Amino acid sequence: MLHKKNLKGKFKMYKNFFRYLISAIFLLGxxxxxxxxxxxxxxxVGPTGDHGWTFQxxxxxxxxxAAGIKTTFVESVPEGADAERVIRQxxxxxxxxxxxxxxxxxxxxxxxxxxxxxxxxxxxxGYKREHSNVSTYSARFYEGRTLLGHIAGKMTKTNxxxxxxxxxxxxxxxxxxAMTLAAQKVNPNIKTKIVWxxxxxxxxxxxxxxxxxIDQGADVIMQHTDSTAxxxxxxxxxxxxxxxxxxxxxxxxxxILTSIIDDWAPYYVERAIAARDGTWNQQDTWHxxxxxxxxxxxxxxxxxADLVKEVEQLQKDLASGKVHSFTGPIYDxxxxxxxxxxxxADDGMLAGMSVYVKGVEGDIPK
Amino acid sequence: MxxxxxxxxxxxxxxxxxxxxxxxxxxxxxxxxxYILGFNPIEALKFYFITPISNLYGLSELLLKATPLCLxxxxxxxxxKSNNWNIGAEGQLxxxxxxxxxxxxxxxxxxxxxxxxLVILAGAIGGMxxxxxxxxxxxxxxTNEILVSLMLVYVSKLLLDYLVxxxxxxxxxxxxxxTRQFSDSSRMPLLFEGLRIHAGIFLALGAVMLSWFILYKxxxxxxxxxxxxxxxxxxYAGFKGKTMILVVFMISGACAGLAGVGEITGPIxxxxxxxxxxxxxxxxxxxxxxxxxxxxxxxxxxVVALTYLxxxxxxIFLQIPKYTGQVFQGxxxxxxxxxxxxxxxxxxxxxxxxxxxxx
Numbered sequence: 001m002l003h004k005k006n007l008k009g010k011f012k013m014y015k016n017f018f019r020y021l022i023s024a025i026f027l028l029g030x031x032x033x034x035x036x037x038x039x040x041x042x043x044x045v046g047p048t049g050d051h052g053w054t055f056q057x058x059x060x061x062x063x064x065x066a067a068g069i070k071t072t073f074v075e076s077v078p079e080g081a082d083a084e085r086v087i088r089q090x091x092x093x094x095x096x097x098x099x100x101x102x103x104x105x106x107x108x109x110x111x112x113x114x115x116x117x118x119x120x121x122x123x124x125x126g127y128k129r130e131h132s133n134v135s136t137y138s139a140r141f142y143e144g145r146t147l148l149g150h151i152a153g154k155m156t157k158t159n160x161x162x163x164x165x166x167x168x169x170x171x172x173x174x175x176x177x178a179m180t181l182a183a184q185k186v187n188p189n190i191k192t193k194i195v196w197x198x199x200x201x202x203x204x205x206x207x208x209x210x211x212x213x214i215d216q217g218a219d220v221i222m223q224h225t226d227s228t229a230x231x232x233x234x235x236x237x238x239x240x241x242x243x244x245x246x247x248x249x250x251x252x253x254x255x256i257l258t259s260i261i262d263d264w265a266p267y268y269v270e271r272a273i274a275a276r277d278g279t280w281n282q283q284d285t286w287h288x289x290x291x292x293x294x295x296x297x298x299x300x301x302x303x304x305a306d307l308v309k310e311v312e313q314l315q316k317d318l319a320s321g322k323v324h325s326f327t328g329p330i331y332d333x334x335x336x337x338x339x340x341x342x343x344x345a346d347d348g349m350l351a352g353m354s355v356y357v358k359g360v361e362g363d364i365p366k
Numbered sequence: 367m368x369x370x371x372x373x374x375x376x377x378x379x380x381x382x383x384x385x386x387x388x389x390x391x392x393x394x395x396x397x398x399x400x401y402i403l404g405f406n407p408i409e410a411l412k413f414y415f416i417t418p419i420s421n422l423y424g425l426s427e428l429l430l431k432a433t434p435l436c437l438x439x440x441x442x443x444x445x446x447k448s449n450n451w452n453i454g455a456e457g458q459l460x461x462x463x464x465x466x467x468x469x470x471x472x473x474x475x476x477x478x479x480x481x482x483x484l485v486i487l488a489g490a491i492g493g494m495x496x497x498x499x500x501x502x503x504x505x506x507x508x509t510n511e512i513l514v515s516l517m518l519v520y521v522s523k524l525l526l527d528y529l530v531x532x533x534x535x536x537x538x539x540x541x542x543x544x545t546r547q548f549s550d551s552s553r554m555p556l557l558f559e560g561l562r563i564h565a566g567i568f569l570a571l572g573a574v575m576l577s578w579f580i581l582y583k584x585x586x587x588x589x590x591x592x593x594x595x596x597x598x599x600x601x602y603a604g605f606k607g608k609t610m611i612l613v614v615f616m617i618s619g620a621c622a623g624l625a626g627v628g629e630i631t632g633p634i635x636x637x638x639x640x641x642x643x644x645x646x647x648x649x650x651x652x653x654x655x656x657x658x659x660x661x662x663x664x665x666x667x668x669v670v671a672l673t674y675l676x677x678x679x680x681x682i683f684l685q686i687p688k689y690t691g692q693v694f695q696g697x698x699x700x701x702x703x704x705x706x707x708x709x710x711x712x713x714x715x716x717x718x719x720x721x722x723x724x725x
Contacts, residue, residue: 041682074681076688080640081633084562085427086678092423093682103542104640115560167531168541198527198543354541364541366532 038276040064040268041090042073043083045102046201052226052245053200053262057101057124059246060264064272079104084111091116097275099268100124103169110134120275125171127351132282137267140288141171142178142350143318144260146325147296147311148242149182151257152190152220154307155240159189162213164206164223164230165196168364170353172224177357178325179222184359192360193218203229214239220257231256247297258311259297266292286347289319326350331358371712382662384709385655388701389669395697396690405684413683414676414694426561428671430633434459434625434642436570436667438649440577441621443658444614447581448590449597452615454500454515455622456646458493460522462623463630464529465492467637470552470630471534471545481551486569486627493623494616496522501615505608511615519646530637544638554632566628573621578660580617590614622646643674651699670695 042061046054065071077086097120100109106126113121113131125138152161183190195209210233220240223230228251234241235252243259274280287293299308317323326345330338332355339345397407418424438455445452466489473481500514536546554564581587593600656663677691
């Protein structure tokens, strides 16, 4: 009897188990939600905690969310074969506007845009807008570099500025040139030394590069890479440095003179609202200090009140257009004139910049 | 006191069944992690393992992702079966992609049916050559193949960096670290309009068939298996150990090179720095999960490919951090090794009296 009862109990247990299993399978199959809400997707190249490039895009996303719009993000998406799938999945899963925030997403973004004409795409730092639903946007970071150059030219004792560069693309070369020109204006003896690290984010390599520059006599360090390693290395070595992409002051409070801050938030909110309200149109946006897409972190009091005042004035003039980062005469390394006296470089020239100006040491890697 | 004893008779059926146990434990473990993170575990697992392959596009992506994993793991199975620890498949993949990509770039402005076979062949030879380095160093200089093959990964990645930034960078590409796009004749033909799955999958299936034939139907396969079981027996039987080491490394390198070429001529279409999200390392998990058996590897590559896709969907729908994908891959390996341990060894808890301990 007892034996039988046990069996019965066991059978009941199995029955219950199968009932749960079947309902679970049922749930799995049919709980695909069909949410018609407006949604914005973000694709990041790095982790949200990089405290640089991706961190700032994530801040922009937070602002969109704060404006009452639903968002989704996918972080650390490699710029290889995986990017297209992630972008496509976002488009497929009901996202109406998708920001792809790294240059390497250019081709995948355009490819997916072709198949989803009703979804809007915004690609950061690219130049391809192959379909009417693709916009591109970037910031005039070089305006910030002009301010950095002015400060560096005044602060250096060794007349040597160390620059950690990622890839020899126009964007990076523009920054090097803008900084060097501004530094030369306040200190004609300035030299810019460059170490190419060929990465956007590699704390180890960036720290090594910073140390190498310091060893070569640079007493001001700046970088066009995303991690906080260069400023931390500078802090340890007791030389000046600048934060890149986000306010990095807390990582090197003594060493950081100021930071160039990428502030994507206003643009993201504006574009998200436009897409939601049906007023979104294709654009190629290049905003700077004027629109606030480039902002400066707090100035270090070690600069002295006079220099801070000077720089703040220059910041205002750059924003108002009174001063342009690339005002002639500008010469290349060989002494050929690039921009004539009294002229300013146009956006076409800036977008394709591929030579160093006079005063930069070394050659652009080929 | 705990005593560990080797089991004498391990049933074959159980040996092939434990990977399934490992997968089930991983799914359960994943559910627990999701629960602790504050997600509904059933819903999270659904987004992880079902949503990614709930449509044709998803299935195509799964096969696309599994193709390089399967190819590399098939190659690795030759090495691992014969006790050669080739950890550098990622480097062989990269070098194969460099050589294959170099050929594709030679023909960047030409079309012709002969181009793709040349590119594929070049990739296989490239991978083979790169795997020969640790093999030769091992056979003739007694170096440790684990270290050499692993370090060569960094060599090949740096070489690729150098090439795409410098001599091979696209002259019209504003110095961005990428080469020209390959011509259509260098691209793997797509199998279906609108899906990314390409003819490279036949390379993987071909490798599976061929490896099954070699391992189970040829003298070479017999040698490989015997050397794996006991090197001394192999020597006693008079097998040429050195030649065999070279051969298994060459097979392994060729497979990894093919995987690399499949990626660049398939979904990518050019050379740049991110041609592989560490397929060469993940394939080690695939090889073991597949029990170094050609058909097991097909299955394992699909499972591991799904963890990549699942991590993406889970982040898109539930904002679960994407790194859970790596956690899942780690868990699979952990549970597999753990269940293997229990499969091969008995754990006995012995009750000892105090005086016995003192003695």
